[in-house]
Amino acid sequence: MTRLLLIALSLLWIQLQAQNDSQNLLIKNITIISANTNGITSQVGNVTIADENIIYVSKEEPKKSDYYQVIDGKGKYLIPGLIDSHVHLANTAGFNGTLKNKYPDLVQLYFDQLPRSYLYFGFTTLIDVNNYDPKLINRLLDTEIRPDIYTCGEQVAVMDDFSMEMEGYSPQERYDSNFLNDIYNSKISLPDTIPPEEHTPQKIIKKIREQSGICVKLVYEDEASGLAVTWAKPTTHILRDLIAEAQEFQLPLILHAPSLEGHQIGLETGVQIFAHGLWNWSADPKDFRNRDLSEIHKNVLLQIAKKEQIAYQLTFRTITGEQDLICSDFLKDKNLEHVYPKSYLDLLKTEEGLWGKNKIFGRSEFLKETNPEFYDALRDNHTSDQEMWEEAMEIYRHRLNTVGRFLAENNAYLILGTDTPAMNMYTNPPGYNGIIEMRNWYEAGIPLELIFAAATFNNAIAFNLQNLYGSVEKDKIANLLILNSNPLLNVEAYNDIDLVIIRGDIIERNQLSALEN
């Protein structure tokens, strides 16, 4: 018995050896496009992958000949898998709380498909900037076919901050939360039952590290949002303390700060990443229709552009997603069939699915009550809310176009992030939203080379992931895309994917579509 088993085992061992020898994948004769600190290279070459890693990149074909698979890449393009550094994986694109409660089965289908939707559109690494639902993130991490996922841990908030106010948290919910105690804000006083030593920058960063966070995210909103400020803004002192503590562990701080004041404070305190483009230009309603970037705005943007260590996300889709929600026939886009399971998509097309549009129109009443001056300036001579919001969004988009182009012209360190799905909008479809984001950059006049670097190399550097991702280089993880057309010539090349390679596994694009699953 023992002998038989031994023979069997040794046969198995021989088989395993044989497998090891022919475990490598060779992609030959393909145009390899990759970015590094000196710029972008594009040349025909060969790439070998063993297990999960790239082990060989060269113009010369490697000598070894026994590969389990050889892909002839003639006429095709090999690029690193795309990185989206601003996603919210636990949000449901198209479903608000009411729909989530009513249709739990559809929500299951949505999350089952979610990782594949990102891969279908070439996104192989994701950074969730607010891990408010670790259970859901863990569920996604347990999925077999998925992008690589990182998070910033749970978003940091000072007591009574913008998010707490907007979500309408009760005092108890606020004190129970993992808030950062802003000791420099004299207006904040904690009840005796809350131990301040649990809410120091040290404790907050420790918790983020316990959540395996690779970054720290915080929100800064002010009057320029158009809302009357009823919330607490973090002081520059607490921001500095938080950044210093985060720096101890090489965690970059991402600041959501889409206003001039927010940009100035970010610069002053040394944040490493701006989470959104500068779209709130002024708190003065009289300035709302002013389409020119002022010298003050230009100066701040120029300072950001000059600082090599500051990365900048534009997140067009936060704005243009809302624009799509109220303006266009977005749901007729055939690409959505690959993102949303059919029954889910069908529901979005019903009356119930239209809540997002109504929510935007509902802001009119809110604005009228809380900031009538701003409302009057917006409403002006419009005859309907539809018209008013169409104009407002066109203005926000114009601002992003202007800011994006200005930063690009001044060699700013742009990184691609989409904010998917902001406000749970179905117009921010997972994966596909990144393709639309890149189209928006291109339409704004940002060069294709910069779009490529922003979605690959720049993103990897900004989040200290450059040893793993961002370029086609030896020893990096084999997250790669084979494209049928050249992304340096046409932005639609990113949606012209032949094969997706995730950690060395080759996946036919169609296999990832919601139509197949």
Ligand SMILES: [Zn+2]
């Ligand atoms: Zn966001």
